[in-house]
Amino acid sequence: MPGSRSNRALRFWQVALFLAFLAFWHVATSPTLLPPFYFDNPHKAAFFFGEPLKVLARTWDWFSSGTIYPHLWVTLLETVLAFVIGTMLGLGMGLWLALSPVASALLDPYIKALNSMPRVILAPIFGVWFGLDIASKVALGVTLVFFIVFFNVYQGVREVSYTVLANARILGASERQLLRHVYLPSAMSWVFASLHNSVGLAFVGAVVGEYLGSSRGVGYLILQAEGTFDINSVFAGILVLTAFALLLDWVVSLAERRLLAWQPRGGETEKM
Amino acid sequence: MAVAALALEDITVTFVSQDGGRYTALRNTTLRIAPGEFVSVVGPTGCGKSTLLNVAVGLLQPSAGRIRVFDEPLAGLNRKAGYLFQTEALMPWRTALQNVTAGLEFRKTDSSQAARQAENWLQRVGLGGFGERYPHQLSGGMRKRVALAQTLILDPQIILMDEPFSALDIQTRQLMENELLELWSANRKSVVFITHDLEEAISLSDRVVVLSAGPEAHPIGEFDIDLPRPRDVAEIRLAPRFIELHTLIWRAMKNEVLKSYARQQKQ
Numbered sequence: 127m128p129g130s131r132s133n134r135a136l137r138f139w140q141v142a143l144f145l146a147f148l149a150f151w152h153v154a155t156s157p158t159l160l161p162p163f164y165f166d167n168p169h170k171a172a173f174f175f176g177e178p179l180k181v182l183a184r185t186w187d188w189f190s191s192g193t194i195y196p197h198l199w200v201t202l203l204e205t206v207l208a209f210v211i212g213t214m215l216g217l218g219m220g221l222w223l224a225l226s227p228v229a230s231a232l233l234d235p236y237i238k239a240l241n242s243m244p245r246v247i248l249a250p251i252f253g254v255w256f257g258l259d260i261a262s263k264v265a266l267g268v269t270l271v272f273f274i275v276f277f278n279v280y281q282g283v284r285e286v287s288y289t290v291l292a293n294a295r296i297l298g299a300s301e302r303q304l305l306r307h308v309y310l311p312s313a314m315s316w317v318f319a320s321l322h323n324s325v326g327l328a329f330v331g332a333v334v335g336e337y338l339g340s341s342r343g344v345g346y347l348i349l350q351a352e353g354t355f356d357i358n359s360v361f362a363g364i365l366v367l368t369a370f371a372l373l374l375d376w377v378v379s380l381a382e383r384r385l386l387a388w389q390p391r392g393g394e395t396e397k398m
Numbered sequence: 399m400a401v402a403a404l405a406l407e408d409i410t411v412t413f414v415s416q417d418g419g420r421y422t423a424l425r426n427t428t429l430r431i432a433p434g435e436f437v438s439v440v441g442p443t444g445c446g447k448s449t450l451l452n453v454a455v456g457l458l459q460p461s462a463g464r465i466r467v468f469d470e471p472l473a474g475l476n477r478k479a480g481y482l483f484q485t486e487a488l489m490p491w492r493t494a495l496q497n498v499t500a501g502l503e504f505r506k507t508d509s510s511q512a513a514r515q516a517e518n519w520l521q522r523v524g525l526g527g528f529g530e531r532y533p534h535q536l537s538g539g540m541r542k543r544v545a546l547a548q549t550l551i552l553d554p555q556i557i558l559m560d561e562p563f564s565a566l567d568i569q570t571r572q573l574m575e576n577e578l579l580e581l582w583s584a585n586r587k588s589v590v591f592i593t594h595d596l597e598e599a600i601s602l603s604d605r606v607v608v609l610s611a612g613p614e615a616h617p618i619g620e621f622d623i624d625l626p627r628p629r630d631v632a633e634i635r636l637a638p639r640f641i642e643l644h645t646l647i648w649r650a651m652k653n654e655v656l657k658s659y660a661r662q663q664k665q
Contacts, residue, residue, distance in 0.1 A: 289483050290488070292457055293487035388493075
């Protein structure tokens, strides 16, 4: 494969940058390596910014002792539920409104208002409505995911090529078959374009919901650690969240590649 | 005269835009196509040729006039007609094979039988072995062949073609024209072929209808093409009779083309 050498060089520099950052963090916060240059007490830097080795040790500790798993499981469950429910609702509503001009005209101002509202503010209300268990976090995630998917589906259906549609009609497609074989696949390509966004937001909904009130989850862990000024655990929680956000993103990329095989990719050539 | 496969009688199409503007694309147009007849409609750009086809297939309701298909009045879409579009009409999310089977699938034909038939049609249009490709992996000419197979697999009695080859380069175009003639003569259906290319019209057709420049386009001349079949579209262009016919029809068309050109200059 051409470019693999420069690719490897790129990877090297990416890792080097990360290690340099860790080293800087370590040196700047260690009570012994440098004389204090900003704080009056050598332990204050570590108190405010944590220490990378302790953050890694804490992360390792969570995984080796297994204390993180129930929390991680809850957060991931909330994310997946919010993502699936939000996507389904967005898909359904998007198709319905795009294909029904009357409903679309009627609901247009409400959709716009709901979309421009800062929805994170709903989290405490959901807490009151759905309790402090996972339902309130899922609800928050759903409100975030729904609009992304909804607008993409709406757009996707509106932009179905007139010719493709007319052709399918002439080939004998009923209204139902048009929905199944033309509108839905066309909308799906738009949904997939937004999938990275919506998975990320489902995750945000879960963590923010936990942070605002819960008894389990990674957001809860972070809140607890903040309550005791345990900055290393806060960073460890953020590290775990970031790692799993990247993992989810990767899963989405895999699904995307499988399901959108029909779309042209840049520089695709035939293999002889 | 025997029953026409397709009869457009006294068709007028007036478009009304949202700001109340009116545009009459076709006025009092009558066109009858016999079963098995290959008719080309030529005319300058923007003269309402595509409008005529959209009316014939039932995508567009005429403002006035009647459409009869094998002597039955047309209501809704024309189920006896297949339509080949000028622009891309394949479903990009389906492979070539799945595109060809689409019509059968919509009619709830058994899927393995549909796939077999589609394979057969892909072979006939010269695309055997390309069934698994997606449209974006095919060239423009190959996509047109897939579209042709997609239409012909349903065995329509009337085939409507809207400048189907205009986006192709000249060599590919002549190949496709010859293949079209071959497919058509194997199983003669009625064809209405829209084009702005007079040579293409003469080399393919039994009859050429010339439309006037729009707006309010209407037929201004009809010419029987008495060239022998089978024809090779590249060779027949050199035949003396072809040149005679070309001169004759061009004389009728020329004024309309100039009118259309002058109108475009003004805009």
